[in-house]
Amino acid sequence: MRVVMFGYQTWGQKTLQTLIDSRHEVVGVVTHPASDQVYESIWADSVEDLAREHELEVHLARRPDAILRKQIHAWNPDIIIANNWRTWLPPEIFAHPPHGTLNLHDSLLPKFTGFSPIAWALISGAEEVGLTAHRMDGELDTGDILTQASIPIGPRDTATQLVRDTIDLIPTVLLEALDSIEYGTARWRPQDLRERTFFHKRHETDSLIDWSWEASDLDRLIRAMSDPYPNAFTYYRGERISITEAHVSQGIYGGTPGRVFIRENDGMAIVAGPNAHRGRNHALVVDRLRTSDGTDYAALKYFPSGGGYLTSGP
Template sequence: MPQPLKVIFAGTPDFAASSLSAVLNSHHQVVAVYTQPDRKAGRGKKVTMSPVKELAQEHHIPVEQPLNFKSEESLNQLASYQADVMVVVAYGLLLPQKVLDTPKLGCINVHGSLLPRWRGAAPIQRAIQAGDKETGITIMQMEAGLDTGPMLMTASTPISEQDTGASLHDRLAEMGAKLLVKALDDIADNKLQATVQDDQLATYAHKLNKEEAQIDWQKSAQELDRTIRAFNSWPVAYSQLDTNTVRVWQANIVDHSSNAAPGTILKADGNGILVSCGEGCLLLTQLQLPGSRAMSVKDLLNAPKNQQLFAPGHQFATL
């Protein structure tokens, strides 16, 4: 068995917590955890700890939450842990060179794509949205650029036509956790060889925002299907129908032709709500109305007012 490494773990959301859990269950030693400061979240704006902080506290591990690493105090604190390596997973901060140089063996990153494709903040969702057939995990030696460092280890997985941002996130989180422990073992044994990324093949995964989740019905059914799946479970695709913001959680491409204007409801029954697109049609199967939970169209149409709202001939707003 390789020698245990002293690890500083830096991460914030659930995706990162999966990797932290795997390291905690390995023979490597987590000496400190870095995560984003507690922030207000939810309707009540309650101050909430990150999933990584919660897990660290359960295991009685020191937690550091600097806003950045600009002060000598924060850099000295980092150095005081005398870590062999720093593992960074969806931390939410760009690390300066001084931080990258602090651990004896530098910093490694668990990234949710097959680099150099989809560098950046939202690689999982962008891969689905673009229609990629596969994606994966890259363990990377970090450098000052954004996801530009040499690759240490990769693992791939196909993207199915049923995958959503949520399902692919969970699968990659599990894959990344397993691959990370293997990478740490190989680093301890000095077995890993780095592969330089080809910058000419790089694509950038821009951060998601709520505005881009508004459905443009003039696009093809295929494009919209990918976007709806990519944005499930955040920010969730939506469209205006009369005065209602309708969030679309699930939809299917159907073999149906129509000359109706994009966004027009063609049919509404227990199977779903059939809507014309710029090319082809979509069958909406799970929706969420304001002030309500997401539910199947079958359940939604049990209410007479919803039958009126989604009556054939009504049209979703177009951009």
């Protein structure tokens, strides 16, 4: 089939490479200009560079406009494939090809519609993540599902590892979907939108640690904000520190949330939880942290003894 690919960052590059390696003909590539926005500079493999390396025609756009619509008509694709295209596409584009537009979204729709789905899935305590190929419609990630693949979330997985694992699913999910469309065997499933969960873009504020959360929730937050993401952070005696490695304590610790309490094995136990004063909660044991100047510390080097509080501001 004649394919136009809309995509950006590593997700888009992996999708384009899959199409280049397939029997399908890539007749055009649409991508965004490079950005230094924090979440767009992490998984920053270039769709544009890969397309030009293979002498494919490239159109750069921040959002669709009349010029892009005219270009789509000129390319005359059988189908559009989209992965990590960052703005809404109008029906004049997504419905133009005979087979419409197939979008790849890195969650198991209808769960985790929207933004940063891997991070939000891990934070929320989901048991698995995955990749969905679905038909694009006029709303965000609501179209009929064609193919899906899932990966279980392990007890110590980070968002970084889960992103890599879901990116590795792209060839299998995409090519299975294209085969079924081309050969007329596609079985589209409407989404049950009563089951939809819709998450917003992450902001720096979302990574500020709230010590009234259960330690297990904080552990997932810290793993979701693993390097190279902006780490979960807190303040200690006026200094901002990022928690880069932690785990749930073996012991039960009571008191006031945020109290730097006592050594447990090789880490420092921080009192946490909504009912910490009742002495029923596990603590979060900090293993490693990073100061605002970028220096990494083992927790017991930074906290040689208990005392003081981790807080929400300087």
